[in-house]
Amino acid sequence: xxxxxxxxxLRARLCDPTYVHAAFKSCPQSNYSKLKLLxxxxxxDAYNNSALLLGPRGSGxxxxxxxxxxxxxxxxxxxxxxxxxxxLLHHDDNCAHKEIARQLCLEHQLQFSKMASSDDNxxxxxxxxxxxxxxxxxxxxxxxxxxxxxxxxxxxxxxLYSLLDAMQTLTSQAVVIGVxxxxxxxxxxxxxxxxxxxxxxxxxxxxxxEDIKRLVEYILYLPQDSGLSSLMYxxxxxKSLDGELLGHMNIxxxxxxxxxxxSLLDVDGTVSNLVQFLFRAVSFINLExxxxxxxxxxxxxxxxxxxxxxxxxxxxxNKLERKEQDLxxxxxVMKEYKAIHDAYKTxxxxxxxxxxxxxxxLLERELIGFGEYKGRNLSIEFRPVKLLISPRELYLGLKxxxxxxxxxxxxLDHESFK
Amino acid sequence: xxxDEGTPQTPARRVTRSSSATPLKPSLVSPNLxxxxxxxxxxxxxxxxxxxxxxLLALLPxxxxxxxxxLRVIGPLNSPMLPAxxxxxxxxxxxxxxxxxxxxxxxxxxxxxxxxxxxxxxxxETVLNQLLCHRRTRENGYSSAKRCERASDFVNLLRDALIxxxxxxxxxxKTFCSKEGHGDGIxxxxxxxxxxxxxxxxxxxxxxxxxxxFRMADVLKTPAVGLIYISRAMPxxxxxxxxxxxxxxxxxxxxxxDDLHNIFMRNQVNQKLYxxxxxIVLKPYSRVTKRVDELATVFDPLFKKYxxxxxxxxxxxxxxxxxxxxxxxxxHLTASLNEIFTVTPWSLVEVAKERxxxxxxxxxxxxxxxxxxxxxHMSTSAKYLLISAFLASRNPATLDAAxxxxxxGSNNRKRKRKSTQTSLDQQDDMAExxxxxGPGTFPLERLLAIFQCITSVMDCSVEEEQFExxxxxxxxxxxxxxxxxxxxxxxxxxxxxxxxxxxxxxGSTRYRSMIDEDMALKVARSxxxxxxxxxxxx
Numbered sequence: 024x025x026x027x028x029x030x031x032x033l034r035a036r037l038c039d040p041t042y043v044h045a046a047f048k049s050c051p052q053s054n055y056s057k058l059k060l061l062x063x064x065x066x067x068d069a070y071n072n073s074a075l076l077l078g079p080r081g082s083g084x085x086x087x088x089x090x091x092x093x094x095x096x097x098x099x100x101x102x103x104x105x106x107x108x109x110x111l112l113h114h115d116d117n118c119a120h121k122e123i124a125r126q127l128c129l130e131h132q133l134q135f136s137k138m139a140s141s142d143d144n145x146x147x148x149x150x151x152x153x154x155x156x157x158x159x160x161x162x163x164x165x166x167x168x169x170x171x172x173x174x175x176x177x178x179x180x181x182x183l184y185s186l187l188d189a190m191q192t193l194t195s196q197a198v199v200i201g202v203x204x205x206x207x208x209x210x211x212x213x214x215x216x217x218x219x220x221x222x223x224x225x226x227x228x229x230x231x232x233e234d235i236k237r238l239v240e241y242i243l244y245l246p247q248d249s250g251l252s253s254l255m256y257x258x259x260x261x262k263s264l265d266g267e268l269l270g271h272m273n274i275x276x277x278x279x280x281x282x283x284x285x286s287l288l289d290v291d292g293t294v295s296n297l298v299q300f301l302f303r304a305v306s307f308i309n310l311e312x313x314x315x316x317x318x319x320x321x322x323x324x325x326x327x328x329x330x331x332x333x334x335x336x337x338x339x340x341n342k343l344e345r346k347e348q349d350l351x352x353x354x355x356v357m358k359e360y361k362a363i364h365d366a367y368k369t370x371x372x373x374x375x376x377x378x379x380x381x382x383x384x385l386l387e388r389e390l391i392g393f394g395e396y397k398g399r400n401l402s403i404e405f406r407p408v409k410l411l412i413s414p415r416e417l418y419l420g421l422k423x424x425x426x427x428x429x430x431x432x433x434x435l436d437h438e439s440f441k
Numbered sequence: 442x443x444x445d446e447g448t449p450q451t452p453a454r455r456v457t458r459s460s461s462a463t464p465l466k467p468s469l470v471s472p473n474l475x476x477x478x479x480x481x482x483x484x485x486x487x488x489x490x491x492x493x494x495x496x497l498l499a500l501l502p503x504x505x506x507x508x509x510x511x512l513r514v515i516g517p518l519n520s521p522m523l524p525a526x527x528x529x530x531x532x533x534x535x536x537x538x539x540x541x542x543x544x545x546x547x548x549x550x551x552x553x554x555x556x557x558x559x560x561x562x563x564x565x566e567t568v569l570n571q572l573l574c575h576r577r578t579r580e581n582g583y584s585s586a587k588r589c590e591r592a593s594d595f596v597n598l599l600r601d602a603l604i605x606x607x608x609x610x611x612x613x614x615k616t617f618c619s620k621e622g623h624g625d626g627i628x629x630x631x632x633x634x635x636x637x638x639x640x641x642x643x644x645x646x647x648x649x650x651x652x653x654x655f656r657m658a659d660v661l662k663t664p665a666v667g668l669i670y671i672s673r674a675m676p677x678x679x680x681x682x683x684x685x686x687x688x689x690x691x692x693x694x695x696x697x698x699d700d701l702h703n704i705f706m707r708n709q710v711n712q713k714l715y716x717x718x719x720x721i722v723l724k725p726y727s728r729v730t731k732r733v734d735e736l737a738t739v740f741d742p743l744f745k746k747y748x749x750x751x752x753x754x755x756x757x758x759x760x761x762x763x764x765x766x767x768x769x770x771x772x773h774l775t776a777s778l779n780e781i782f783t784v785t786p787w788s789l790v791e792v793a794k795e796r797x798x799x800x801x802x803x804x805x806x807x808x809x810x811x812x813x814x815x816x817x818h819m820s821t822s823a824k825y826l827l828i829s830a831f832l833a834s835r836n837p838a839t840l841d842a843a844x845x846x847x848x849x850g851s852n853n854r855k856r857k858r859k860s861t862q863t864s865l866d867q868q869d870d871m872a873e874x875x876x877x878x879g880p881g882t883f884p885l886e887r888l889l890a891i892f893q894c895i896t897s898v899m900d901c902s903v904e905e906e907q908f909e910x911x912x913x914x915x916x917x918x919x920x921x922x923x924x925x926x927x928x929x930x931x932x933x934x935x936x937x938x939x940x941x942x943x944x945x946x947x948g949s950t951r952y953r954s955m956i957d958e959d960m961a962l963k964v965a966r967s968x969x970x971x972x973x974x975x976x977x978x979x
Binding site: 121 | 520523
């Protein structure tokens with residue numbers, strides 16, 4: 024059935040960041056165009072260049088780089104080779120040189136020897152750069168997580184220096200593109216590295232509301248001629264009470280949808296957050312009719328919220344915190360606990376060891392945490408702890424927990440009024 | 442774990458007499474005592490028989506909404522997915538749900554738990570072994586398919602292993618894959634399941650591995666991979682300073698009381714009997730804890746106690762019988778509620794069984810009685826040392842001269858003065874301070890001084906007794922200083938005494954005793970030492 028292919032197609036689109044960000048390709052002011060211009064001119068005019076792409080996580084920086092490189096490879100076949108390094112994996116210099124050598128060998132169909140030392144690898148890289156420069160081929164270095172390269176290994180940025188230095192001294196044609204989510208990534212560079220780096224920066228900002236709408240349309244729109252049974256999302260039949268078909272509704276213009284979208288984007292306006300939300304909505308697709316309806320989006324929004332958890336030991340800790348004690352530990356919490364039970368004569372009074380277990384559970388769930396590092400040698404009962412959730416979350420958690428005794432609620436309310 | 446590269450340790454070659462004797466014991470006891478009857482079948486029996494949707498929902502009774510949500514995220518066959526994070530408290534069924542869902546879907550997956558793969562290298566190699574269908578056997582010397590220590594190597598090898606065509610591996614490899622439930626998969630997607638990812642934070646290189654793991658989808662750039670993480674910690678725990686890409690999170694809430702009831706009722710032979718048992722015990726115990734594993738360990742012995750009066754375990758109890766059974770169980774309930782949920786060690790259970798016929802009435806449940814005795818074997822000098830450490834931590838140093846003079850200190854008790862209001866306040870403050878600060882520290886010299894005092898006193902009393910018995914004293918002056926220092930290092934390793942490195946001004950290290958009063962009393966009782974005379978009570 025063709026309808027079943029629709030969710031798969033939509034999911035494939037959503038999981039592929041290059042597809043998502045290709046929506047903005049045509050716009051002349053977009054980062055895509057600027058980057059393309061930069062690299063294309065450095066290829067055409069045969070000079071070295073460097074640039075930094077900065078922006079929050081999930082804004083599509085690597086996706087744009089991939090798109091640009093893909094297009095340029097199509098336009099100028101055989102003149103570009105791409106080396107990709109990641110700060111997560113290759114921040115160690117030896118690792119990085121080995122990886123560069125390996126990728127260069129792969130690109131140019133040479134034999135890569137695993138036994139080569141780091142010096143050999145770096146020498147090989149320099150030789151290759153010279154050769155490619157003489158042959159008028161460009162090498163593009165894409166350095167992901169650029170800030171991790173800058174912070175690596177006692178701050179000696181050997182890899183960056185060797186790359187940029189090679190670019191300056193040799194007859195090479197190389198472009199270094201650094202990608203980072205720290206906006207001050209260039210401040211992390213050493214003086215000698217920074218002087219060799221051109222300070223071109225491309226900032227990736229979260230898109231505006233209109234752009235977001237266009238993006239949603241672009242992703243979810245399945246044209247009629249692709250053989251699928253109906254246009255997705257556009258039409259949701261509204262039936263009147265008599266069962267007549269009143270008309271069709273464009274979800275994008277619906278206020279509820281806009282409100283949902285607004286609340287989502289207020290928290291985190293990046294494209295990846297939107298993509299995740301759409302993914303969840305797509306997962307709710309009604310397989311028979313193949314239509315995305317408003318309910319799907321509502322359900323997706325509900326999934327995003329999280330649940331707090333709580334315990335009666337928590338309330339005691341909250342009381343202690345209200346009393347403005349900076350430090351408290353398990354024993355003082357126990358004292359409060361006993362005091363409460365003596366005062367209210369509840370049936371929940373447990374012994375020391377059981378409470379200690381409950382305390383350990385709370386630690387495990389990370390609802391409380393150890394306060395300072397000083398008391399590390401003490402046993403668990405004496406180390407100072409702090410409450411890690413806010414009183415508001417505690418209150419919500421108590422409310423949602425149906426089997427919670429009323430005493431705790433009362434105690435918490437009393438505290439909040441003091 | 443820093444230096445340990447994960448090579449399998451050869452077991453210790455020493456075989457003492459006691460260990461050769463123990464294999465007899467477990468055969469005497471019924472196997473039911475150890476295995477909890479309520480859990481789903483263990484991992485080894487996950488065969489590749491096809492499973493229907495109803496079976497899946499029946500196996501995991503209270504997880505229907507989570508299963509559906511998870512199935513929605515995985516999506517139809519051959520459709521890519523964004524990474525997913527399943528989180529929830531311990532013992533909420535996350536791992537078992539995933540494994541059953543994959544058995545139902547019959548898709549190819551790789552499972553690695555960060556609890557058993559405790560270093561990056563072991564984690565990487567485990568994943569690669571499963572992908573390449575390589576088994577560590579004696580023939581290849583228990584080595585992995587590829588040696589992989591660094592993350593960069595791992596990513597390259599992983600990419601190769603995922604992209605390679607899915608041609609059928611050799612026959613034995615294929616059976617291995619299908620036996621583990623991995624290779625019989627349909628479809629082209631491979632799912633990598635990482636369990637217990639919250640433990641990575643405490644690894645040596647954890648701060649590098651964790652962001653890599655969560656960004657694996659971007660780093661790999663292979664669409665045919667689905668990444669699933671299982672964690673006990675909330676997603677907030679994985680936020681890093683430089684921002685992080687959040688996976689889709691699915692929350693596994695704790696079980697409610699009804700869920701617990703359904704879980705425990707499964708696999709029971711006599712449903713009516715067990716349900717009447719549950720109706721008594723479930724409510725009070727679930728107020729203490731909702732974890733299935735802890736409740737299972739508690740309910741086992743209780744159920745045995747419950748069924749004691751019944752001659753025939755398969756009959757259905759009527760009201761009168763229920764009443765009788767309830768009365769029989771009642772006294773044990775309150776005592777048992779106040780215990781921590783641990784499995785009692787074998788030796789204690791055996792000893793308890795011998796003892797119970799002797800007692801006229803059953804005061805408490807078997808575990809508690811036996812705990813009033815010390816269940817650790819220590820040498821006498823170690824016990825004395827431990828008590829000296831405890832006293833040194835508890836008492837302020839100024840009292841030592843008074844307590845430990847040549848007569849053994851038992852004559853000079855602190856006389857009770859009339860307490861005025863200010864002194865009462867002072868006492869309250871000091872009591873609060875003890876609660877907050879914990880046991881005090883003491884230098885080594887003070888410990889050894891107290892140790893010598895105590896042992897010389899006990900020496901005298903022991904000699905007196907033995908002189909009366911006419912038996913020769915057994916080396917009463919044998920506690921040399923060097924022996925005490927050796928014992929001290931043993932106690933430090935066992936965490937009874939710990940070094941506190943804070944007060945280096947005086948140039949010597951200080952120690953702190955870590956045992957609580959109950960344990961000190963037990964130790965003192967075992968060597969007939971009057972501990973209470975020496976304790977400074979405010």
